Amino acid sequence: MDRRIITIDGPAGAGKTTVSKALARELGCVYVDTGALYRGVAFEIQRRQINWKDSSRLEPFLDCLDLDFVMEGREPVLTSSGRDISAYIRTHDISMLASATSAVPQVRKALLGIQKSIAGERDAVFEGRDMGTAVFPDAPYKFFLTADVNVRARRRFEESSASGIPFEKILKDMVKRDADDTQRTVSPLKQAPDAILIDATALDISQVVEKMKSMIKVL
Numbered sequence: 730m731d732r733r734i735i736t737i738d739g740p741a742g743a744g745k746t747t748v749s750k751a752l753a754r755e756l757g758c759v760y761v762d763t764g765a766l767y768r769g770v771a772f773e774i775q776r777r778q779i780n781w782k783d784s785s786r787l788e789p790f791l792d793c794l795d796l797d798f799v800m801e802g803r804e805p806v807l808t809s810s811g812r813d814i815s816a817y818i819r820t821h822d823i824s825m826l827a828s829a830t831s832a833v834p835q836v837r838k839a840l841l842g843i844q845k846s847i848a849g850e851r852d853a854v855f856e857g858r859d860m861g862t863a864v865f866p867d868a869p870y871k872f873f874l875t876a877d878v879n880v881r882a883r884r885r886f887e888e889s890s891a892s893g894i895p896f897e898k899i900l901k902d903m904v905k906r907d908a909d910d911t912q913r914t915v916s917p918l919k920q921a922p923d924a925i926l927i928d929a930t931a932l933d934i935s936q937v938v939e940k941m942k943s944m945i946k947v948l
C-alpha cells in the first residue's frame with residue numbers, strides 16, 4: 730500500500746476518537762471515523778423504520794443508502810443523501826442499534842467500498858473496530874487502543890452528563906457492546922496480530938499520541 734494508512738481499533742470509550750484526531754492533525758493527514766458510517770446506517774434504519782432483521786427489507790435499503798463523507802477542513806462530515814446527519818448519530822439509542830446492526834454481514838459489505846475509496850485518495854488515520862484486521866490488513870501502522878471498562882464507562886458518563894443517563898446504565902451497556910462487538914462472527918473487534926497494543930487506563934490523550942508518534946517513527 731503506497732498511502733500512509735494508520736489504523737486505530739479498540740473498544741468504545743478508549744479514547745480512539747480524540748487520539749485519532751490529534752494524531753491526524755500532527756501527521757497532516759485526514760481522520761476517518763468509520764463508526765460514524767455504522768451509526769449512519771443505524772440512524773437511517775431508525776428514521777425509515779426498516780425491519781433490518783429481515784434481509785428482504787435490509788438489502789433494498791442498503792442498495793439505496795447514500796452515505797458519504799464530505800471534507801470540512803481535515804475532518805470528514807457524514808452525509809446521507811447529501812444531508813449532514815452528524816448531529817443525530819451520537820445518541821445512546823443509535824450507539825446500541827449501530828452495534829447490533831454492524832454484526833450483519835450485508836451492512837459491513839455495504840460500507841467497505843467507501844472506506845477503501847478514501848484510503849485510495851488520501852493519507853489517513855482510520856478509527857474503528859476492524860481497520861487493522863479486515864479493512865486494511867496491509868496498513869503499515871496499526872494500533873489497538875484499550876482501557877479498563879470502568880475507566881471507559883466513566884469517561885463516557887462524563888462526556889454525556891447532559892443526557893442524564895446514570896453511570897450504571899452506561900457501564901452495563903458498554904459491557905454489552907464490548908461483548909457484541911468482540912463476539913460477532915463477521916469482523917469482530919480484535920487486535921490484529923501485527924498491531925501495537927496500547928492500554929490507556931493510566932494514560933492521558935497526549936501520552937497516547939506521543940507513544941504512537943514515537944512508534945510511527947521507528948516502524
Ligand code: DC
Nearest residue numbers: 741763764767827828831857858859
Ligand atoms: O466507534 P463507535 O462507537 O462510533 O461505533 C459504533 C458501532 O459501530 C460500534 O458499536 C461497532 C460498530 N463499528 C464496527 O462494527 N466497525 C467499525 N469499523 C466501526 C464501528
